[in-house]
């Protein structure tokens with residue numbers, strides 16, 4: 001039986017970002033083909049710093065399973081042709097002692113960056129986290145991506161931890177990990 005995370009937010013809705021009209025909607029298990037089509041367009045430097053290689057079929061299957069189990073809620077950004085061009089996911093596990101946390105993972109295709117789409121996706125996930133009564137949002141980023149850190153800090157996230165040599169990139173090199181967080185009530 002499906003145990004989707006419920007949200008009172010009304011989806012879908014659309015808005016203009018730059019010259020593109022983008023629709024926001026929640027991802028469901030029926031999105032498997034659209035997700036596969038989206039991840040097929042990614043290049044190695046797109047996924048180099050993502051926590052998981054979302055091009056791998058088992059990663060996509062786990063993502064969809066977690067949506068079905070209510071552990072993940074993903075807001076998709078879709079272009080006028082119906083193609084996924086970005087997402088922001090909220091991961092939550094009520095069986096863990098971090099059950100008051102939601103972890104954010106966000107990605108926007110390069111061609112659509114810098115028009116406010118990432119900030120809007122994050123805003124949606126903040127609202128959903130508030131509805132779920134989560135207390136803290138967490139994001140994991142590599143330290144050597146200063147513009148990503150700057151973006152989250154400008155949205156009020158603060159660095160909680162620096163873990164040296166914690167990540168291994170696709171190229172086999174080690175990188176430091178930064179954990180940033182934001183109290184949901186302050187968002």
Ligand SMILES: CC(C)(COP(=O)(O)OP(=O)(O)OC[C@H]1O[C@@H](n2cnc3c(N)ncnc32)[C@H](O)[C@@H]1OP(=O)(O)O)[C@@H](O)C(=O)NCCC(=O)NCCS
Pocket residue numbers: 049104105106107108109112113114115116117118119120139140141145147148150151154
């Ligand atoms: C992080 C990411 C989603 C931002 O998406 P985006 O659509 O470009 O974000 P926005 O256009 O809403 O920009 C948000 C803010 O960050 C700033 N910003 C975004 N990209 C930036 C860059 N490359 N350099 C400097 N600032 C940047 C913007 O200026 C904006 O700040 P402002 O509100 O003060 O103007 C996108 O860069 C991405 O997908 N990166 C790869 C995946 C990743 O690193 N995810 C984070 C870890 S899960």
